[in-house]
Amino acid sequence: MPSEPSTSHPRGLGVLWSSSLVRYLVMGGLSFAFDFGLLWALHDLAGVPLAVATPTAFLASFVVTYTLQRLFAFRASDAVAPSVVRYTLLVIANTLLTTGIVALSDEAGWSWMVGKVIAVAITTVGNYFAYRYWVFARPKGAPSHV
Numbered sequence: 001m002p003s004e005p006s007t008s009h010p011r012g013l014g015v016l017w018s019s020s021l022v023r024y025l026v027m028g029g030l031s032f033a034f035d036f037g038l039l040w041a042l043h044d045l046a047g048v049p050l051a052v053a054t055p056t057a058f059l060a061s062f063v064v065t066y067t068l069q070r071l072f073a074f075r076a077s078d079a080v081a082p083s084v085v086r087y088t089l090l091v092i093a094n095t096l097l098t099t100g101i102v103a104l105s106d107e108a109g110w111s112w113m114v115g116k117v118i119a120v121a122i123t124t125v126g127n128y129f130a131y132r133y134w135v136f137a138r139p140k141g142a143p144s145h146v
Contacts, residue, residue: 020074024128027068032120035061039116050112054102055095062091074136086135094123 016022039057042048048056066087070076076083098119105115 020132021128023073024069024131025124027073028065028124028127031061031065031068034064036113036116039112043112050106051099051103054099054112054116058095058098059091069131070136074131076136076138078136078138083135090127090130090135094127097123 035057038060039053042053042057043050046053066084070080070083098116101119101122102112102115105118106112
């Protein structure tokens with residue numbers, strides 16, 4: 001009699017999706033597309049100066065990024081307020097860093113797009129750990145779904 005497949009272990013894409021890192025990167029990619037597209041529209045289409053367009057687009061993506069990371073990447077179920085406060089502090093630091101890197105890239109004669117990609121690469125690494133262990137950290141003793 002053939003054995004039935006086990007349902008206790010995820011298979012295929014389910015194995016990948018079970019990783020908070022994979023979910024973080026996918027949700028981050030969607031957030032980056034939103035942020036990058038808005039920056040492009042503001043600066044290249046609407047003519048908004050880069051020093052204004054960069055933080056505006058980055059801050060506008062606040063709700064998109066927070067929601068995707070909270071619900072899908074880290075599957076947080078605790079109170080929203082504490083994580084919003086921590087996330088806001090992280091966004092302030094990331095906004096300053098991103099604006100500075102994009103400005104330096106532009107001043108160096110590179111495209112603002114290069115600076116934006118560099119800033120995202122730098123903040124992506126640090127943000128994963130900040131999200132997992134600080135912003136969306138589970139209370140001690142809570143079951144882990146990450």
